[in-house]
Amino acid sequence: MRVALLAMAVCLAGYCQVPGDLAEYRARRAELAKALPDGVVVLFARGSGEGRGRYFQEPNFAYLTGWRRPGAVLLLAPGLEILFLPPRDERTETYEGPMLTAEDPRAREITGFDRVLPTTHLERELRAALEERPRIYTALARPEAERLRALAPLRQISDVRPSVARLRARKSPGELDRIRRSIQVTIEAHRAAWKRLAPGIHEYQIAATLVGTFLERGCEDAAYAPIVASGPNALILHYEQNARRMEAGELLLVDAGASCEGYAADLTRTVPVNGRFTPRQRELYEAVLGALKAVIASIRPGVLLGGRANNVGLQKIARDYLDAQGRDGQGRPLGAYFVHGIGHRVGLEVHDAHQETMNLPLEPGDVVAIEPGLYLKEEGVGIRIEDMVLVTEQGAVVLSEALPREVADIERELAAARSASRQ
Numbered sequence: 004m005r006v007a008l009l010a011m012a013v014c015l016a017g018y019c020q021v022p023g024d025l026a027e028y029r030a031r032r033a034e035l036a037k038a039l040p041d042g043v044v045v046l047f048a049r050g051s052g053e054g055r056g057r058y059f060q061e062p063n064f065a066y067l068t069g070w071r072r073p074g075a076v077l078l079l080a081p082g083l084e085i086l087f088l089p090p091r092d093e094r095t096e097t098y099e100g101p102m103l104t105a106e107d108p109r110a111r112e113i114t115g116f117d118r119v120l121p122t123t124h125l126e127r128e129l130r131a132a133l134e135e136r137p138r139i140y141t142a143l144a145r146p147e148a149e150r151l152r153a154l155a156p157l158r159q160i161s162d163v164r165p166s167v168a169r170l171r172a173r174k175s176p177g178e179l180d181r182i183r184r185s186i187q188v189t190i191e192a193h194r195a196a197w198k199r200l201a202p203g204i205h206e207y208q209i210a211a212t213l214v215g216t217f218l219e220r221g222c223e224d225a226a227y228a229p230i231v232a233s234g235p236n237a238l239i240l241h242y243e244q245n246a247r248r249m250e251a252g253e254l255l256l257v258d259a260g261a262s263c264e265g266y267a268a269d270l271t272r273t274v275p276v277n278g279r280f281t282p283r284q285r286e287l288y289e290a291v292l293g294a295l296k297a298v299i300a301s302i303r304p305g306v307l308l309g310g311r312a313n314n315v316g317l318q319k320i321a322r323d324y325l326d327a328q329g330r331d332g333q334g335r336p337l338g339a340y341f342v343h344g345i346g347h348r349v350g351l352e353v354h355d356a357h358q359e360t361m362n363l364p365l366e367p368g369d370v371v372a373i374e375p376g377l378y379l380k381e382e383g384v385g386i387r388i389e390d391m392v393l394v395t396e397q398g399a400v401v402l403s404e405a406l407p408r409e410v411a412d413i414e415r416e417l418a419a420a421r422s423a424s425r426q
Contacts, residue, residue, distance in 0.1 A: 025115030027177060028069045029084075031170060035067065036081045038166055042138030044079040045129065046163065047147040048072070051099060057224055062351040063142060063167045065265060070114060072102070076125055080132055086116040087125050126154055133158060140166070168359030171350055173368035178266065178350065179393065182370055183402060185222065185268035186391055188261040190406045192216035193272055196231075198420040202251040202276055206231040209257065210245045217261040226267035226353045229259035233276065237385025238378050240343055251277040254284055256385055260353060267353040269372040270403050271389035278417040284384065285410055287377055290328040290337055291386050292408060294321045294375040298345060299392055302399035305364045308371065310344040313362075318345045321375045332381055346373040349391060369394040370402070 035044065049061045051073040060071050068077055074089035088105045096102055103110055110119040120128065133139070133155060140163035141148050151160060174182065192213045199212050209231045217225055232242040233249035237256035249255055253276045260268035273288065275281075280288060298317045309318025326338035348355040349372050365371065371394065376387035388408055392399040407413050 024177060025069065027175060028067060029115055032067050032077075032079055032084055034170060035163075035166060036079050036083075039140055039163070040081055042080070042136050042140045042161065043083075043129065043132045044077065044140045044163055045147075045151060046077040046079075046142060047145055048075040050074065051095070060265075061142070061145075062171075062356070063164060066167065066171055066351060068114070068116075071265075073099075074122065076122055078125070078128055078132065080136060083132060084116055085118045085120055085128055086114050087120050087122040087128075089122050129154060164356070165359045168356035169363070171356050172348055172360050172363065173366060174350060174370050174393075175368075179370070181264045181266040182268065182350070182391075185226070185261045185263040185266050186270070186403050187405075188217060188220045188222050188263055189259065189268040189270050190403065191220065192259065192261065193257060193270060193406055194416070196257060197274065197417055198424065200255065200274065200276060200278075200417065200420070201424075202249060204249055206233055206236070206245040206247050206249065206255075209255070210259075213257070213259045217263075220261070220263075222261040222263035223265075224262050226260040226262040226269065230256065230271075231259070232256045232385065235383045235385075237273070237387075238380055238383070239385075240378075249276045252281065254280075254384065254386065256387055258387065258389065265351060267349055267351070267355075268403075269349050269353050269374075269389060269391060270406060271374060271387045272406065272408065272413070273386045273388060274413050274417065278421060279414055280410060283382070284386075286329060287337075287379070287384060288386055288388075288410060290325055291375050291377055291388050292410075293328060294324040294341075295373060295388050295390065295408075297321065297324045298373050298375065299390070299399050299401060302365065302371075302373075302392060302394060304366055304394065304396060307364055308344070308346050308361065310361060311342065316345075317373070321345050325375070325377065331379055337377055340377045340379050341375060342378055343374075343376065345375060346371050348372075365394045367394055367396050 046064050048064050076087040078085040091102050091104050105119045105121045139158050139160045142164055143162040195216050196209045196212045210229045213229050214225050228243045230242050231245045233247050233255045234253040236242050254273050255276050256273045258271040298321050301320050307316030309316035322338040325341055326336040329337045347357050348360055349370050372391050374389035378385045390401055390403045392401050
């Protein structure tokens with residue numbers, strides 16, 4: 004406890020951002036090292052100039068270390084853990100704040116590593132570790148993989164990401180607490196946006212309410228660029244312009260989630276701009292909602308998510324349900340208008356280790372977002388409903404059930420919001 008508290012206190016002073024218990028990170032590293040006994044794991048933190056404007060740590064590095072500053076390196080093997088930190092640089096500290104270095108006597112206690120060395124020692128320590136192990140594991144997509152090839156040209160280099168992804172898929176109690184926090188804040192943000200909803204409002208005004216709520220509630224950012232898509236814009240799956248003025252009679256699709264303490268939420272609701280669904284909008288919405296419920300009811304350990312190009316598992320359940328529920332204007336089944344995957348795991352990333360886990364069966368401890376949708380260009384209507392669920396031995400627990408999704412509940416809440424705004 005003392006270690007964790009001290010780490011957080013120093014982080015608040017500007018050295019790092021370490022959510023969670025340092026002992027949990029140590030346990031993760033031990034589990035990964037045990038799974039890869041024939042090699043040495045080398046992972047690099049993101050550089051300060053990578054990614055979007057705000058610094059976000061490389062997810063696998065964050066998962067194993069909790070370290071949230073640029074330039075660090077992890078060296079890991081059975082019985083060996085070293086965190087390498089970059090040397091102090093006055094210019095970097097001027098722009099990015101104080102740096103913790105390996106020479107600082109508090110470094111071990113703050114980071115939770117028994118050995119903390121300068122990054123200049125990496126080559127020496129790697130060569131020593133490879134004397135007993137034939138293989139290097141790293142993230143092959145990272146540019147530093149070529150640096151490792153140069154340092155150890157005769158060693159086989161393998162991708163570590165699938166092994167880390169299997170660990171990341173099963174969420175610990177601490178991770179679930181942070182995910183629940185992100186979901187709670189996201190629900191508050193969606194409801195705040197509904198209170199502002201009215202014909203004549205611009206999409207960017209709703210986006211501002213969403214992001215403002217995330218920040219007001221103490222989260223670091225949106226987990227991804229909010230999608231605020233009115234009318235025909237809802238047909239664009241990753242619409243991000245958020246520039247259109249919405250009109251009465253249209254639907255508004257809002258796909259937005261907070262990132263709190265490093266963990267993402269991902270929720271979508273589609274609601275009527277003027278507060279009430281038209282009969283056709285309601286018919287299509289009920290079809291999507293029914294598909295969502297059918298999929299969630301089918302979740303259990305061992306089931307596959309499936310995807311747009313792989314119509315199996317939960318994907319097939321959703322598409323079959325939509326085919327059975329309604330028709331387009333020409334009498335064709337609706338399933339053809341469900342044009343994306345049924346869902347994905349959520350965690351440190353909104354699509355958490357997606358490429359590595361998309362074909363893995365669901366297991367207890369997985370957190371997944373389920374998101375059926377219909378996109379009918381001829382009718383100018385796009386509808387998506389997305390909830391987050393926890394996979395258990397018994398099935399699924401809906402973590403986002405507090406955000407209304409039934410037609411009557413949505414219309415009631417929108418009417419109450421309108422009434423309150425008039426007072």
